[in-house]
Amino acid sequence: MKKNKPKYTQIIDAAVKVIAENGYHSSQVSKIAKQAGVADGTIYLYFKNKEDILVSLFQQKMGNFIQKIEEETNSQQTAVEKLLKLIEKHFEQLTADHHLAIVTQLELRQSNKELRLKINEVLKRYLTVIDQIIEEGIQDEIFRNDIDKRLVRQMIFGTLDEAVTNWVMKEQHYDLVEQAGAVHDMIVRGLTYRT
Amino acid sequence: MKKNKPKYTQIIDAAVKVIAENGYHSSQVSKIAKQAGVADGTIYLYFKNKEDILVSLFQQKMGNFIQKIEEETNSQQTAVEKLLKLIEKHFEQLTADHHLAIVTQLELRQSNKELRLKINEVLKRYLTVIDQIIEEGIQDEIFRNDIDKRLVRQMIFGTLDEAVTNWVMKEQHYDLVEQAGAVHDMIVRGLTYRT
Amino acid sequence: MKKNKPKYTQIIDAAVKVIAENGYHSSQVSKIAKQAGVADGTIYLYFKNKEDILVSLFQQKMGNFIQKIEEETNSQQTAVEKLLKLIEKHFEQLTADHHLAIVTQLELRQSNKELRLKINEVLKRYLTVIDQIIEEGIQDEIFRNDIDKRLVRQMIFGTLDEAVTNWVMKEQHYDLVEQAGAVHDMIVRGLTYRT
Amino acid sequence: MKKNKPKYTQIIDAAVKVIAENGYHSSQVSKIAKQAGVADGTIYLYFKNKEDILVSLFQQKMGNFIQKIEEETNSQQTAVEKLLKLIEKHFEQLTADHHLAIVTQLELRQSNKELRLKINEVLKRYLTVIDQIIEEGIQDEIFRNDIDKRLVRQMIFGTLDEAVTNWVMKEQHYDLVEQAGAVHDMIVRGLTYRT
DNA sequence: CATGAATGAGCGTTCATTCAT
DNA sequence: GATGAATGAACGCTCATTCAT
Numbered sequence: 001m002k003k004n005k006p007k008y009t010q011i012i013d014a015a016v017k018v019i020a021e022n023g024y025h026s027s028q029v030s031k032i033a034k035q036a037g038v039a040d041g042t043i044y045l046y047f048k049n050k051e052d053i054l055v056s057l058f059q060q061k062m063g064n065f066i067q068k069i070e071e072e073t074n075s076q077q078t079a080v081e082k083l084l085k086l087i088e089k090h091f092e093q094l095t096a097d098h099h100l101a102i103v104t105q106l107e108l109r110q111s112n113k114e115l116r117l118k119i120n121e122v123l124k125r126y127l128t129v130i131d132q133i134i135e136e137g138i139q140d141e142i143f144r145n146d147i148d149k150r151l152v153r154q155m156i157f158g159t160l161d162e163a164v165t166n167w168v169m170k171e172q173h174y175d176l177v178e179q180a181g182a183v184h185d186m187i188v189r190g191l192t193y194r195t
Numbered sequence: 196m197k198k199n200k201p202k203y204t205q206i207i208d209a210a211v212k213v214i215a216e217n218g219y220h221s222s223q224v225s226k227i228a229k230q231a232g233v234a235d236g237t238i239y240l241y242f243k244n245k246e247d248i249l250v251s252l253f254q255q256k257m258g259n260f261i262q263k264i265e266e267e268t269n270s271q272q273t274a275v276e277k278l279l280k281l282i283e284k285h286f287e288q289l290t291a292d293h294h295l296a297i298v299t300q301l302e303l304r305q306s307n308k309e310l311r312l313k314i315n316e317v318l319k320r321y322l323t324v325i326d327q328i329i330e331e332g333i334q335d336e337i338f339r340n341d342i343d344k345r346l347v348r349q350m351i352f353g354t355l356d357e358a359v360t361n362w363v364m365k366e367q368h369y370d371l372v373e374q375a376g377a378v379h380d381m382i383v384r385g386l387t388y389r390t
Numbered sequence: 391m392k393k394n395k396p397k398y399t400q401i402i403d404a405a406v407k408v409i410a411e412n413g414y415h416s417s418q419v420s421k422i423a424k425q426a427g428v429a430d431g432t433i434y435l436y437f438k439n440k441e442d443i444l445v446s447l448f449q450q451k452m453g454n455f456i457q458k459i460e461e462e463t464n465s466q467q468t469a470v471e472k473l474l475k476l477i478e479k480h481f482e483q484l485t486a487d488h489h490l491a492i493v494t495q496l497e498l499r500q501s502n503k504e505l506r507l508k509i510n511e512v513l514k515r516y517l518t519v520i521d522q523i524i525e526e527g528i529q530d531e532i533f534r535n536d537i538d539k540r541l542v543r544q545m546i547f548g549t550l551d552e553a554v555t556n557w558v559m560k561e562q563h564y565d566l567v568e569q570a571g572a573v574h575d576m577i578v579r580g581l582t583y584r585t
Numbered sequence: 586m587k588k589n590k591p592k593y594t595q596i597i598d599a600a601v602k603v604i605a606e607n608g609y610h611s612s613q614v615s616k617i618a619k620q621a622g623v624a625d626g627t628i629y630l631y632f633k634n635k636e637d638i639l640v641s642l643f644q645q646k647m648g649n650f651i652q653k654i655e656e657e658t659n660s661q662q663t664a665v666e667k668l669l670k671l672i673e674k675h676f677e678q679l680t681a682d683h684h685l686a687i688v689t690q691l692e693l694r695q696s697n698k699e700l701r702l703k704i705n706e707v708l709k710r711y712l713t714v715i716d717q718i719i720e721e722g723i724q725d726e727i728f729r730n731d732i733d734k735r736l737v738r739q740m741i742f743g744t745l746d747e748a749v750t751n752w753v754m755k756e757q758h759y760d761l762v763e764q765a766g767a768v769h770d771m772i773v774r775g776l777t778y779r780t
Numbered sequence: 781c782a783t784g785a786a787t788g789a790g791c792g793t794t795c796a797t798t799c800a801t
Numbered sequence: 802g803a804t805g806a807a808t809g810a811a812c813g814c815t816c817a818t819t820c821a822t
Contacts, residue, residue, distance in 0.1 A: 023307070023308055024307075025307050028815085028816060028817080029816075029817060029818085030784095030816075030817090033784095038782080038783090039782060039783045039784055040783080040784060040785095040817090040818085041782070041783055041784065041818085041819080041820085042781085042782055042783070042784095043818095044817095044818070044819080045781070045782075049817075049818075050816095050817060050818090106308070106311075109304050109305070110304070110305045110306065110307065110308075111305065112218060112219070112220050112305060113218055113301060113302075113305075116301070120364070147377070147381065148374065148377050150361075151358065151374060151377050151378055151381065152381065154354060154357045154358045154361055155350070155353075155354040155357070155358075155378070155381055155382070157357055158350075158353035158354040158355070158356055158357025158358065159349060159350040159353040159354055160353075161353055161357065162349045162350070162352055162353025162356065162357075163346065163349045163350075163353065166345075166349055169315075179343070179346060182342075182343050182346055183346055183350070185385075186342065186346065186347065186350055186385040186386070187350070187385060188385075189384055189385040189386075190380075190381040190382060190383075190384040190385035191381070191384075202806095202807095223790090223791065223792080224791080224792060224793080225791080225792090233807080233808090234807060234808045234809055235792090235793085235808085235809065235810095236793085236794080236795080236807070236808055236809060236810095237806080237807055237808070237809095238793095239792095239793070239794080240806070240807075244792075244793080245791095245792065245793090413697070413698055414697075415697050418794085418795060418796080419795075419796060419797085420795075420796090420805095423805095428803080428804090429803060429804040429805055430796090430797085430804080430805060430806095431797085431798080431799080431803070431804055431805065432802085432803055432804070432805095433797095434796095434797070434798080435802070435803075439796075439797075440795095440796060440797090496698070496701075499694050499695070500694070500695050500696065500697065500698075501695065502608065502609070502610050502695060503608055503691060503692075503695075506691075510754070537767070537771065538764065538767050540751075541748065541764060541767050541768055541771065542771065544744060544747045544748045544751055545740070545743075545744040545747070545748075545768070545771055545772070547747055548740075548743035548744040548745075548746055548747025548748065549739060549740040549743045549744055550743075551743060551747065552739040552740070552742055552743025552746065552747075553736065553739045553740075553743065556735075556739055559705075569733070569736060572732075572733050572736055573736055573740070575775075576732065576736065576737065576740055576775040576776070577740070577775060578775075579774055579775040579776075580770075580771040580772060580773075580774040580775035581771070581774075592785095592786095613811090613812065613813080614812080614813060614814080615812080615813090623786080623787090624786065624787045624788055625787085625788065625789095625813090625814085626786070626787055626788060626789095626814085626815075626816080627785080627786055627787070627788095628814095629813095629814070629815080630785070630786075634813075634814075635812095635813065635814090782822100783820100783821100783822085784819105784820105784821105784822105785819105785820100785821100786818105786819085786820095786821105787816105787817100787818085787819080787820105788815105788816105788818105789815105789816105789817105790814100790815095790816105791812100791813105791814100791815100792812105793811100793812100794809105794810105794811090794812105795808105795809105795810105795811105796808100796810105797807105797808085797809105798805105798806105798807085798808080799804100799805105799806100799807095799808105800804100800805105800806100800807105801803100801804085801805105
């Protein structure tokens, strides 16, 4: 698995395009190879098997996705600001790459349990970012200290995920990013002390 | 399709068990037939094709699920109480039938887009229940009137769904129902006026 | 096999209709039963199996067909006249029952070798009628005595069969019966002495 | 579909053998693949589906068959001589390849209407050869000018076809080729002027 | 490194036939 | 005799993966 070779990225990008345009179940290895401009067999020089393409795809794309969010939230001062930034960047990035949005929100969920477990591994890093913001909010006595942190994380991630999925399924007919504020507002109200 | 015949239910129950135990992609028609104690061909006396088994499964099980929630929420007075009941019953019912929980939260999501569209049809009825509670809360001036109803619905459904999925993936090692109150609390705080 | 019962004929007539309208491969036993107005199982009280329906169908219908031709040719004096009558009645009868024409010329030929062998048994009686006319023609010194009788029979039957099949495949857009004279003429010229 | 590859021919030849020996309805794709010495899947690299094997088989084999007849008849001077050559070559070629004879005369006729339509397309070329000979015979005033050309063609093709089918069904117990003269004689007498 | 022809396991569905009622 | 629900064997086709070149 030589991850620095251009063909590695070529194949992953081809996979995103093919899956977004044809759907998970119509995305045969041969179709991805064709789109990438390589022979079928070449795929197996860079990936262990088909599942490995998808896992790698998710790792690469979500890696960037999460890193961007980590950077942007770190540039913010308070937990509340960080949370807003997280929501904004989450929506912005998926809005900017609608192929990726389709693949992560709809198509990759059709994969089997095994693949989804590996996907969850990747997501843990994102959930950790959320956890840290929650923790920070509690430490700074901005968020209530009687909340169940796991539940809060589930609420935040569940809400964002459902919002994006709905937006993708509605074929992106409205502006997702401009809803970041409202989503943030609802969530924060649930977490902060009433003053 | 004789839906009142015992074999119809037999096959659906067999499908739930087989899918929960083997996973969506390892649930061949022949395996379901064997579990149901009928011949392969018998399946096709009650269902148009394999997909029809899954759609029917979802319609039957989620039909009951939603009806129970409708009944229980209607017996409550305020929007806040109704929302609590909805969350409790949502968690209770999936806790009571963990095979069904696995199937709806993990396995059926691996189905193709077509099937998922039909599943969404069924879910619409549940989303309508949520919508009505939100509406009622606003009418009664308990919920803030500047909220985006669609976003609220996405938050509620997304949070519950994520909470259940996490619980299923953790192999039900903790008590989901006892979290209903905390989840309810977080959500309601996001919706009500600060007093 | 109770051949005198009305249901026996009912089923055969249903089979002709179903096969003519749906084609051999879309003519399931259940479809024939429905058309006949009986239960699937009832078929098996009157016929050993599906093939037996088709053999019986052919025996009944071709039995009548051949008997008619035998009668009509016997009412003629010379071999030449008899041959004309045979051709006319062959064309007339299939023109009169186009369902039967479709079934015998196109659909039943899709059956397997075994069934076709049984069909040939039935046809032998027809070929015998032809043979007798040829024999008579030679005896009466109307037909040449150096002809190979088997070949003549093949020419006669092959020509009529091909003519009818063409007519059926052209969806009966022209009048088959009015060609009887021309066909007869060509054949007879091949058989008689040049004077 | 790479028609110049040896495997393409291998599979077609295997199909002829398998169908001739097992009958149309017992000729599964897997059996043809085994006979051809390739994997089942390989079949589908060279043919669109099972029907395509059969259509291609007919096109290839009958293509050669007809081409040979075209060449040989063209080397003859008169319509009468051409017709004799046509009959001789028709009988010779099917005598030389009795597997092919069984397949074309008996087994392929069991195919469905769709396939038979495609087969008829191929046969049209043969019928055209016959038509041209008839036309030429009339032009040269050897054949009578009051004959119905379509009927003549049906007589010629029907007679040859019936003769070969009889020979195949009698399991080739006699010499078909030596009958060519007699068949030719009968047909020509029906077409020429009596002098 | 790269190719792409070849592989072969795996599965949804049909339908002639049976048999308990 | 009549029913029709139930049976289960049979098969064409796909596609991830391999490997000789």
